Amino acid sequence: MQNTKLMLTSLPLVGLLALAGCTIPGVYKIDIQQGNVVTQDMIDQLRPGMTRRQVRFVMGSPLITDTFHPDRWDYLYSIKPGGGERLQERVSLVFDRNDQLVGLSGDFLPGVTRDEAILGRSGTTPKEGEKPAKPGSLLDEIQREVDQTESAPVPTPEPL
Numbered sequence: 001m002q003n004t005k006l007m008l009t010s011l012p013l014v015g016l017l018a019l020a021g022c023t024i025p026g027v028y029k030i031d032i033q034q035g036n037v038v039t040q041d042m043i044d045q046l047r048p049g050m051t052r053r054q055v056r057f058v059m060g061s062p063l064i065t066d067t068f069h070p071d072r073w074d075y076l077y078s079i080k081p082g083g084g085e086r087l088q089e090r091v092s093l094v095f096d097r098n099d100q101l102v103g104l105s106g107d108f109l110p111g112v113t114r115d116e117a118i119l120g121r122s123g124t125t126p127k128e129g130e131k132p133a134k135p136g137s138l139l140d141e142i143q144r145e146v147d148q149t150e151s152a153p154v155p156t157p158e159p160l
Contacts, residue, residue: 036059036063054156062075071095072094074090089108091107091108
């Protein structure tokens, strides 16, 4: 009799534990990435007048080449973090009849990082309430090195 009562009270508890094991809220869900990864550095290397080959060297092959708009290349990137909302970025490059880059539109701005665009500053001015680095400090030395760096030119391929 005692064993029967113990069994009857423990059976629902074991059932609840087994059921809870199937619905653990912290189940891992993978991130789903699709398209071309486009970074601000890639956009900063683009210059008006670049040929399609030069643009392909910098950006990679476009995700979409529209048959109705052969002078436009579209780069799309989307990511859906596990359990989160899908985020999408788009960049369209426009070429003229001489196959030279003439325009860019989308989610990136040339020469301005996304953080700087959101904050509305160019990146060279200190943040509000932030003191400039003391002369001779490590931070000042790093800033001087960054300011003195020169951008490397994009290699131009030899005509065939």
